[in-house]
Amino acid sequence: MKNILCLLAVLFLYTAASSQNSLTGTITSKTNNEPLIATVYIPQLEKGTVADFDGNYELKNIPDGKYNVVISSLGYATISKKINFSNNEIVPENFQMEESAVEMEEVIVSTPFHKLQSDNVMKVDRISTDDLNSSGAVTLADGIKNIAGVDLITTGTGIGKPVIRGLSSNRVLTYTQGVRLENQQFGDEHGLGVNEAGIESIEVIKGPASLLYGSDALGGVLYLNPERFALSGETHGDLSSTYFSNTLGTSTNLGVKTSGEKLKFLTRGSYSTFSDYKAGTAYRVTNTRFNEKDLKAGVQYAGAKFKSTLRYNYNRSNIGIAEEIGEQTHSKDLQLPFQEIDNHILSFDNTLFFNNSSLDVKAGYLFNDRREFEDDPALAALRLKLNTFNYDVKYNLPELGKFETIVGLQGMFQNNKNEGEEILIPNANTTDIGVLATSHYHLEKVDLQAGIRFDSRKIESEAARNPLDVDFIPALNKTFTSFTAALGAKLDLVENLSARINFASGFRAPNLAELTSNGVHEGTNRYERGNANLTNEQNFQTDISLEYRNEHVEFFANGFYNVVNNYIFISPTNETIDDTQVYDYLQNDATLYGGEFGFHLHPHPLDWLHLESSFETVTGKLNNDVYLPLIPANSIRNTFRVELHDGKIRKFSSAFVTLDNTFDQKNISDFETRTGGYSLLSTGIESSFQLQKIVLKLGINGTNLTDKEYTSHLSRFKPDGIFNIGRSINVNLKLEI
Structure with a gap:
């Protein structure tokens, strides 16, 4: 180094x-x-x-x-x-x-060769944060569930964990600022810890991406693209604020960026605060209030042979932990119990340009400080400190004919330390190293891509608690290794019709919670007992997609079949410890299958008119025919949208109506219950106006307009019979200079 x-x-x-x-x-x-x-x-x-x-x-x-x-x-x-x-x-x-009439295509950053999606071998979904905000999303996590094949495990409105085609937690890897996000994501009640301010767009790889990212990308990748620097010679500033009627919440952010010919700079700060959310007309869910502070900054230098970007993100989240329906209040002041979480993300991205090749060198440092206060607001009962250093070196070889090739080295060193009375996982060090090679071959009507990778992960943990006690955690020293590979092709079958087929393997080493847990996990109200004999999860997935596009209509059909060997899951036992039921971590082979289907009608010359519809389905089973837990229910989403452009003062206007239909979830695991279906109606309108050098954007949208009382199958409040959020009318104002 x-x-x-x-x-x-x-x-x-x-x-x-x-x-x-x-x-x-x-x-x-x-x-x-x-x-x-x-x-x-x-x-x-x-x-x-x-x-x-x-x-x-x-x-x-x-x-x-x-x-x-x-x-x-x-x-x-x-x-x-x-x-x-x-x-x-x-x-x-x-x-x-x-x-x-098709929306502008963007370059896909999460895949190695940075191509437009229409030229990409892998199917990657992309959505801008502007679109998420327009739909009424409360948080970044809340917005991504609008992507077909993506859902969310929620704990109220303040905590959300992405689910991609039925896989979640450590099976889905999140990247931000070009580095992997590490924030104790093993916990069900641990959210993303990233604010949408300063995030330009989100890309989702649905399927094994271990070739590109190593362990924990077995189920997919959530790739958060930071906002771009201003174009050379330009300076911009913006201020926006949104009000959410349901939680009486506000979210405000301010950003400034300026660029010279070689040196660029940007900074953005945001603050959000919310009271308890209201579940339909029934009640407010006590202590689901939360607030968040976020600061992002970046500087970039670009010369003749060298480009270097330094970015920093600080996020402080204070999140209430709901236990039961209690005092009905509009207060935004935190009450016990609550979490206080600090995330620091520092990334350093460098590119060296040679005549026919380039070298990318990325380094990241992340510090996650997670504190949980139960009885004393000044003394954390649980405190986890996680320090992570990761690196990513890729060499883009000179093109050989129609071949583009990348070789790379990636790694991570991580230290986890407890400083509270409670211990969920022991003090531990994790060391990763991986090497990869991937190539892309381009012909006129066919694109091929293939790659291979080797990874090694070493986990060393200390013993915890008294060896004579039932909750003693012995020391651990284990190494997990894996080879993964991927092969894909994109074919232009006939005019406007293309197909993609991808075969990919992935792996995930068991995490510390699965290996070493031995005690009551207050967040899940169960005694969790880890298994030091767990081995790698290893999967092989086949993806097939068809896309048709002309000036009037777009159609897509994506199907997948995912075989996961040694799938790790938690299962209840008949044993109790400290009057709490014991759950053990076990392994068995599993299969997940399903897909996403949809169309987009935009009849020419009525380019302002859009009708969009999508359907998604996923089924997950263990080899003994027992259904996997936390599998999203099948759903259909229909949107009618109007877009008008290029007025003299009014530059852009749009309006939409969306109906989300979620079906019954009857395919449930042994410790789940059936969830009934429901329909949610939302609508919104926004316009932007050019006032000399100032652009003014106004928007209003409403979610769950019928104030439906419902419970999502992936809500962690479902066992307590607590409803999801009811109607919310949201107003947004933004000024750009």
């Missing part, structure tokens, strides 16, 4: 004397040859510009190399073209764009 830092310093100084290339040209409409105000962006360099009113553009200071240049404009099909730059040349390139 020391040698790498020295190399980076030398190249940093070298950039001042290095020559660079330029890209220049015009962007016009293919239909009438009129100039377009479009964005020109090179994702790998994070560098872009906007064409002027005459369609002219110029992008300067481009290092030598071959890069994908992405041209995008609202109402037109996105263009992605690979262009080679060398020898301080000015590259002329004119683009003609075709009109399209």
Whole structure:
């Protein structure tokens, strides 16, 4: 690592004397040859510009190399073209764009070759946080359940854990600022700990991604893309605030960013506070109140041969722990018991550009300080401190014909320490190391991608408690290893119709809770007993998808079949300790299967009209035909949406009506109960206005408009008969300069 830092310093100084290339040209409409105000962006360099009113553009200071240049404009099909730059040349390139009612495509960052989704071998879903906020989402976690195939295990409105095709917790890996998020995610009552302010978009890989990310990506990846820096020579600021009627909550954030030709800077702060949520007309759920403070900052330097980005995120969450329906109040002051959680995320991302290749070096440091207060607001009964350092080194080899190849080294060192009276998991160190290689082969109508990886994870834990007591936890020293591989293809079958087929294996080493637990877990009200003999979960998944797209309609059908060997699950026993039922961690082979299906109708020339519908289903079983727990119920989502563009003062307006239908969940595990189906209606409208240099955005939306009293199958309040959140009318105001 020391040698790498020295190399980076030398190249940093070298950039001042290095020559660079330029890209220049015009962007016009293919239909009438009129100039377009479009964005020109090179994702790998994070560098872009906007064409002027005459369609002219110029992008300067481009290092030598071959890069994908992405041209995008609202109402037109996105263009992605690979262009080679060398020898301080000015590259002329004119683009003609075709009109399209389809939303602008974005480059997928979570996959290794950074292509548009239409060119990607893996099926990846992407949604912007602006869209999540427009739908009335209270938190970032609350919003992602709008993606087909994604759901949420909830503890009130303040805690949510993503579920991808029936898999959750340590089987779903979250990435933020380009580094893996580690925040004691083994606990059901442990949320993401990331605020949506400063997050530009969310990408979801639904299926094994161990090839790219190692252990814990067995079920999928939630990839949070931080907001981009401003384009060169621009300065922007924005202030937004949202009011939520159900919780009497407010969420406010302020951001500023400015960019020169080589140096860029941004910062954003936010504060949110909520009272207890109201469950229909019945009651407020006592102590589901929470508040959150969040600060994000970033600086980037881009030279001729070198790009470096430093980002920092601090998040403080104070979350009430609901136990029973008690005093009905609008208070936002925390009451016992509650959690107080600090998350610090520091990431350092560097890219070295060579003539025909590049080297990416990422390092991350994360500190999670989780405190739980039960009887004394000044003394934490439970305190877990988690320090994590991770690194990711990837070398993009020179292209060989139509082959693109990446080789990489990834690793992590993690230390977990207890400082409270209660112990859920012992003090421990975890060390990961993984090596990988993956290649992409491009033909005119076929794209192929394949890769292989080896991982090793070592877990060393200390003994905890008195050896003579029943809740003694012995020391542990175990190493888990695995090979994983992936093979996929995208085929253009006929005009407008494409297919993807992917085969991928994944693995997950058992976590500390599964290996070492021995005691009452207050958050789940059960005595959990770990199993030191647990082995890797290993899975193999087949994905098949079809997509059809023309100027009037889009259709997709995704199917998957996932075989998981040595699936780890918790099971009740007939034993009790301290008057609490004992649950053991066991293993058995399991199978999950299902898919997502949908269409999007946007009839031309009525491009402002959109009708969207999607259906998702997943079934999970152990080999003994017992259903897996926490599997989302089948659901259908229908949305009618109108979008209007380009007024003189009103720049954009949209309105939507959505009906979510969730079916009965009858396929339940041994310790679950059936959950009835329900329908939720939501609607919203928003507009943006250009007032000289200020853009004003106004929006109002309503969720659960019928004030339906219902309980989600994935709600942790379900065993207590507590309903989910009722009607909420939400108002948003945003100013951009």
